[in-house]
Amino acid sequence: MAILYQRNKKNGVTYVFDAQSYYVPSLHQSRKKKRLIGKLDPISGEVIPTGPRGRPRKKPLAPAEAQEAQEAPEAQREPERSALEAAKLKLAECAQTIDQLNKTVSDLRAENAEQKRTISDLSSKIERIQRILNG
Numbered sequence: 189m190a191i192l193y194q195r196n197k198k199n200g201v202t203y204v205f206d207a208q209s210y211y212v213p214s215l216h217q218s219r220k221k222k223r224l225i226g227k228l229d230p231i232s233g234e235v236i237p238t239g240p241r242g243r244p245r246k247k248p249l250a251p252a253e254a255q256e257a258q259e260a261p262e263a264q265r266e267p268e269r270s271a272l273e274a275a276k277l278k279l280a281e282c283a284q285t286i287d288q289l290n291k292t293v294s295d296l297r298a299e300n301a302e303q304k305r306t307i308s309d310l311s312s313k314i315e316r317i318q319r320i321l322n323g
C-alpha cells in the first residue's frame with residue numbers, strides 16, 4: 189500500500205489516495221487501484237477524511253411532524269397562490285398577444301391574396317399588349 193497525493197489544479201485541493209498495485213497477466217502489465225482517503229488540509233498538513241459517497245439521506249419525518257407539514261398555515265400557502273395568480277395573468281397576456289398576432293397574420297394573408305390578384309390582372313394585360321404589338 190502506498191499513499192498518493194494528487195493536486196487538483198482547478199480548485200487547488202490536494203486529495204490523498206491509498207494506492208495498491210496488482211498485476212494483470214492477460215495484458216502483461218501492472219495496474220493500480222486507488223481509494224480516496226480524504227483531503228489534505230493546506231494549513232496544518234493533516235488529512236481530512238471524506239465520508240461515504242453520495243448525497244446524505246433525509247431522515248423520515250415523525251408522525252407529528254408529518255401532520256404539521258400537511259397542515260401548513262395560510263401564510264405559507266399565500267406565496268403559492270400569488271405565484272399561481274401571477275402565472276395566470278402572464279398566461280392571459282400571452283393569449284391576448286397570440287390573438288393579436290393571429291389577427292395580424294389573417295390581415296396580411298388577405299392583403300397578400302389581393303396583391304396576387306393585382307399581379308395576375310397586370311400580367312394578363314401585359315400579355316395582351318405584347319400580342320397586339322407582335323401581331
